[in-house]
Amino acid sequence: MSEITVERLTKRYGETLAVDDLSFAVEAGRVTGFLGPNGSGKSTTMRALLGLIRPTSGRALVLGKPFHELSNPVRTVGASLDASDVHPGRTGRSHLRTLSAAAGLPNSRVDEVLDMTELTPARDRRVKGYSMGMRQRLALAAALLGDPKILMLDEPANGLDPQGMRWLRDILVALAAEGRAVLISSHVLSEVEQTVDSVVVIGAGRLVMQGTLSDLVAGDSRPALVRTPRMEELRELLEDFGASVRRDGRADTMLAHGVSLEEIGTLAAEHGIPIYELTRAVSTLEDRFLELTGESGNVR
Amino acid sequence: MRILRSEWLKTVSVPTTWLLLGAMLLIEGLAAGLLTGLSELKDLKARNPATLLIGTPLPTVLMFTLGALLATNEYRHGTANQTFVITPRRERVIGAKLAVGLVVGIAGALLYIAVNAGLGLSILSNRGVEVDGDLAVNIYSGVGVGIVLGCLFGVALGALLRNQILTIVTGLVLFLVRGVVALFIGTDVGKFFPGEALISLQGTPGADADLLSQVDAGLVLAATCAVLAIAGVVVTRYREIS
Numbered sequence: 001m002s003e004i005t006v007e008r009l010t011k012r013y014g015e016t017l018a019v020d021d022l023s024f025a026v027e028a029g030r031v032t033g034f035l036g037p038n039g040s041g042k043s044t045t046m047r048a049l050l051g052l053i054r055p056t057s058g059r060a061l062v063l064g065k066p067f068h069e070l071s072n073p074v075r076t077v078g079a080s081l082d083a084s085d086v087h088p089g090r091t092g093r094s095h096l097r098t099l100s101a102a103a104g105l106p107n108s109r110v111d112e113v114l115d116m117t118e119l120t121p122a123r124d125r126r127v128k129g130y131s132m133g134m135r136q137r138l139a140l141a142a143a144l145l146g147d148p149k150i151l152m153l154d155e156p157a158n159g160l161d162p163q164g165m166r167w168l169r170d171i172l173v174a175l176a177a178e179g180r181a182v183l184i185s186s187h188v189l190s191e192v193e194q195t196v197d198s199v200v201v202i203g204a205g206r207l208v209m210q211g212t213l214s215d216l217v218a219g220d221s222r223p224a225l226v227r228t229p230r231m232e233e234l235r236e237l238l239e240d241f242g243a244s245v246r247r248d249g250r251a252d253t254m255l256a257h258g259v260s261l262e263e264i265g266t267l268a269a270e271h272g273i274p275i276y277e278l279t280r281a282v283s284t285l286e287d288r289f290l291e292l293t294g295e296s297g298n299v300r
Numbered sequence: 301m302r303i304l305r306s307e308w309l310k311t312v313s314v315p316t317t318w319l320l321l322g323a324m325l326l327i328e329g330l331a332a333g334l335l336t337g338l339s340e341l342k343d344l345k346a347r348n349p350a351t352l353l354i355g356t357p358l359p360t361v362l363m364f365t366l367g368a369l370l371a372t373n374e375y376r377h378g379t380a381n382q383t384f385v386i387t388p389r390r391e392r393v394i395g396a397k398l399a400v401g402l403v404v405g406i407a408g409a410l411l412y413i414a415v416n417a418g419l420g421l422s423i424l425s426n427r428g429v430e431v432d433g434d435l436a437v438n439i440y441s442g443v444g445v446g447i448v449l450g451c452l453f454g455v456a457l458g459a460l461l462r463n464q465i466l467t468i469v470t471g472l473v474l475f476l477v478r479g480v481v482a483l484f485i486g487t488d489v490g491k492f493f494p495g496e497a498l499i500s501l502q503g504t505p506g507a508d509a510d511l512l513s514q515v516d517a518g519l520v521l522a523a524t525c526a527v528l529a530i531a532g533v534v535v536t537r538y539r540e541i542s
């Protein structure tokens with residue numbers, strides 16, 4: 001049984017279809033990136049998983065159950081939907097104490113998570129004085145209070161500086177290594193690229209793909225990168241072969257679509273054209289994401 | 301019990317709670333002190349001095365505002381997400397908020413009475429004005445119950461409406477604009493509205509004879525709070541948190 005299971009989830013708000021027949025699963029011991037442009041339905045899906053909204057149809061399950069049927073939700077799921085979800089007049093510590101009290105946890109646990117998130121020096125400051133990065137840490141501290149099996153974090157890297165990003169990456173990877181299922185949503189793809197083991201990509205509320213990070217980056221659509229001193233000659237040959245070719249900015253390099261590396265190598269050998277470099281062009285998660293979702297708006 | 305503790309911590313950990321309580325005590329203490337200390341002695345003796353002690357509906361309105369904040373801060377600041385993830389049985393959260401509202405209301409009423417009576421009655425006594433003890437007890441009881449119900453009214457209305465500004469404006473209209481709805485209906489149902497019922501509850505001598513009796517007014521306000529609270533629980537239970 002997966003830690004998180006979304007089965008044909010659909011959520012409609014009036015005429016707006018926020019989530020459309022979405023299915024995916026999240027396993028323990030991995031950091032799963034939940035990727036999609038703004039407004040693609042990531043937060044709505046997370047809210048459905050947490051029982052905050054009701055699906056129009058389909059199911060959103062945690063450990064095989066709807067959230068409200070969990071016997072101990074605090075120990076099962078720790079969630080942060082928005083780092084700004086804090087009363088600005090409370091101190092970081094008092095905010096966590098209100099939550100730990102509701103969860104029946106001792107105050108010592110508050111101090112532990114403050115330590116884990118390196119917020120102890122700021123614990124008695126009012127949250128209105130916190131930076132965005134500190135609020136993100138506080139949100140993670142709140143999610144960790146119950147030492148949960150599953151962590152669900154909506155855009156946890158928003159507002160973090162490079163040091164904060166590295167810290168978040170390290171702590172999420174460590175938490176997953178302890179056997180937890182970690183689901184993090186993001187539309188800032190570069191920050192997720194170095195953190196996640198697997199990805200769920202959605203666009204316009206629909207599943208675009210689910211798989212490992214290498215599954216996402218891999219794909220025949222990546223062009224072949226060819227470096228040769230006789231570029232024009234090889235270019236003509238490749239175009240005659242049916243490939244589409246374009247320069248990549250350098251004088252001796254081009255990118256060829258619709259032709260395999262083997263075919264290029266053979267063609268060059270047959271005509272005695274030297275090849276200095278022949279490889280698949282590096283595709284970043286960002287490139288692949290844009291290719292999959294077909295959307296560029298709001299993607300940084 | 302743990303939800304109750306959490307709601308109590310939420311209430312006492314924000315400065316607004318203490319500011320509102322402090323404002324209520326300061327304003328009412330000043331009002332009582334000024335009215336009893338500066339009024340002409342012959343005026344004080346001519347009127348029943350206990351009537352000077354009740355001031356305005358201000359303490360009830362301030363405690364209503366405190367109750368409204370207690371319920372709506374969760375939505376205003378987004379903490380409802382965490383609250384209802386930790387406690388998926390939302391009716392328990394609203395129940396705990398009402399219980400905390402009751403405790404805060406009682407504390408506010410006792411503090412108000414202590415400050416107002418302590419200051420006002422001692423000044424009157426020093427100025428040689430006799431106070432009708434029974435009437436004073438009657439008035440303070442009514443004002444005290446009004447403060448408690450006002451706080452509960454705020455929690456219940458806030459749970460129902462969720463929007464902080466809408467809750468406070470609605471409450472102020474209901475408490476301060478007398479018979480606002482009755483004007484349109486053209487009947488005497490206005491006396492059952494919170495503003496009228498509060499005046500009746502405070503037991504103001506010489507108040508409109510058409511108003512409810514003090515006990516009836518208390519019951520009407522309590523029943524109104526109960527209906528709003530039930531509606532708030534039902535709505536919170538089924539409404540989506542988004």
